[in-house]
Amino acid sequence: MPARPDPVPLPPVPPLALCAIGWLVPGAAHLWLGRREKGLIFLVVLVALFAAGLWLDGRIFPIEPREPLVALAALANIGMGVPYFVAWALGLGAGNVVAVSYEYANTYLIVAGLLNALVVLDAYDIAVGRKP
Amino acid sequence: MTSHFLLLVFFASCVATVMAVLQKDDRAGQIRLALYIAGGFVGAALLLGWVMFPLPL
Numbered sequence: 001m002p003a004r005p006d007p008v009p010l011p012p013v014p015p016l017a018l019c020a021i022g023w024l025v026p027g028a029a030h031l032w033l034g035r036r037e038k039g040l041i042f043l044v045v046l047v048a049l050f051a052a053g054l055w056l057d058g059r060i061f062p063i064e065p066r067e068p069l070v071a072l073a074a075l076a077n078i079g080m081g082v083p084y085f086v087a088w089a090l091g092l093g094a095g096n097v098v099a100v101s102y103e104y105a106n107t108y109l110i111v112a113g114l115l116n117a118l119v120v121l122d123a124y125d126i127a128v129g130r131k132p
Numbered sequence: 133m134t135s136h137f138l139l140l141v142f143f144a145s146c147v148a149t150v151m152a153v154l155q156k157d158d159r160a161g162q163i164r165l166a167l168y169i170a171g172g173f174v175g176a177a178l179l180l181g182w183v184m185f186p187l188p189l
Binding site: 038041042045046048049052056100101104107108111115118119122132 | 134136140142143146147149150153154157
């Protein structure tokens with residue numbers, strides 16, 4: 001039985017451009033680096049966590065400089081990249097403060113963005129050779 | 133979905149999966165670490181829940 005061919009390598013990009021790719025689409029930086037399994041896991045899990053946050057009546061926080069905690073939550077939300085902008089464009093994430101799951105959902109949305117930031121940093125470390 | 137426990141388990145599973153895949157490269161190590169982290173989340177939440185149960189909140 002012939003061995004499966006290696007995936008076609010993608011052209012190298014500067015590490016910061018790779019970070020931008022990874023921020024926009026969760027897991028895309030790992031996919032670009034040829035870490036197909038890790039990239040797919042990040043893509044599925046982070047998008048599922050973010051989508052669950054929206055489904056459970058979570059709120060996508062506005063950037064509100066006068067309220068630092070809200071602004072920080074907004075920054076964490078933006079960490080999801082394209083899914084965040086799609087949700088914002090579709091008017092999702094209005095939040096229902098009386099829903100039982102409201103606080104959980106907010107946590108899902110915030111943590112999804114923060115985990116994506118960790119994933120991007122991991123891809124950066126791989127790209128610059130700090131991590132095998 | 134209104135079960136706080138299921139919401140907790142889902143959250144713990146997602147976070148544990150991402151952290152384990154970030155930290156480990158081999159499949160067995162990833163599964164072990166994910167179970168350890170998820171178990172820690174759920175176990176700590178249950179323990180804290182029981183500790184706080186008598187508090188008049």
